[in-house]
Amino acid sequence: MVQELLSKDDLTKFNLQQEYDNSDIQSVIDILESELLGLKPVKNRIREIAALLLVDKLRKKLGLVSSSPGLNMSFTGSPGTGKTTVASRMADILYKLGYSRKGHLITVTRDDLVGQYIGHTAPKTREILKKAMGGILFIDEAYYLYKPDNERDYGAEAIEILLQVMENQRDDLVVILAGYKNKMQKFYDSNPGLSSRIANHVDFPDYSAEELVKIGKIMLEEQQYQLTKEAEDVFLEYVKKRMEKPLFANARSIRNALDRARMRQANRIFESVGRVLTKADLVTIVPEDILKSSLFNS
Known part of the structure; x- marks a missing residue:
């Protein structure tokens, strides 16, 4: 099967460097380098994700079967380590490669999604999701969405709506969940549905x-x-x-x-x-x- 596939398409040629240049990803990487000092592991991870997306794009051009790469992400680390900045640059990369319709970034916290009374959470969450469609929704301190000790808390409702959208409209929305590493791990342990939908985990180290x-x-x-x-x-x-x-x-x-x-x-x-x-x-x-x-x- 592999031999048949290769013999059929081995004459199809493409210039990877040209494809990379045409995508203009390097300009985004250069901006990221200028905006953020250090963070080498983070920058390497972003390059890896960009490379995967570029190769996936080339495979589709050649007619190769390719499942869409998972784009939802988890950014963990202390405040002030550049998570929002990197999310903004990631939005640019996704747009340049055609994986994002608009390329915009919507940044929210629990207060933007969760209501304080019955019937308030669903419209708030859906309104934010509507604004984020075609781009990236960045949820900072995402673990505050889940408060199992409070029976009257409506965060679980917001999570449920978020899960539905991440599943049914995954081609039109990328979600990045962010926060302290240990708290995010507990959050994922308590919400396996969310954890299973996160394909890329990026840890942001503290600066020296x-x-x-x-x-x-x-x-x-x-x-x-x-x-x-x-x-x-x-x-x-x-x-x-x-x-x-x-x-x-x-x-x-x-x-x-x-x-x-x-x-x-x-x-x-x-x-x-x-x-x-x-x-x-x-x-x-x-x-x-x-x-x-x-x-x-x-």
Whole structure:
């Protein structure tokens, strides 16, 4: 059978590189590289998924039988590790390869899907699903949909509707469920129907302190600020301390910390009224702007 298949189609030729170039996937990969520092395992996984989809597309062109690859995904990891950003780029890839009709991303949480009284959940969930059709529905902290200890909770109804759509309209909607890894595993254990519909599991590692400092410098450069060398050393110390505290959210926490540093810098400049300022004064973050954080004074 295999020999017959090959002898029939072995003269059909195609240029894989040309197909890849025509898809313009590389532009999305390049954007992902520029947007996110590190995360090599995640980026490799996205490339693997893109490669599978491209090969599947080529197989269909050659008339080979090919079941549609499962596209629903699970993104696990701490807050601020780039899950939403990667989901957005994944939406672009699916659109460029023709696996998504619109290529848009709808991001929701439990509150967008689950109602507070009988008869409220179904229309809320269906309205969100209607908006997401032709693209990707990204459900953050998806495990909050399931609250088995609360008999009056309507999350189970939202899950049931979601399961029906994932089965009956799987060619027109991709669902990405996201959240902390251990909580997501418990969520899947409690909902085997959902677990069986997830084909791709992608784990997002936490950033190192050094990576977070680099991310912070990129954030500052985008707003035309810079750290002095001494301030960069202090900021690394700040990041290491902050990582040990509760509610740390990787790049999200770094952005918040730098916003506060900019406020302190502005206040420092304001208090120096009467002194002639230079452009360097306006763009430079110095150690004092970071050391005044409560983290160093607690």
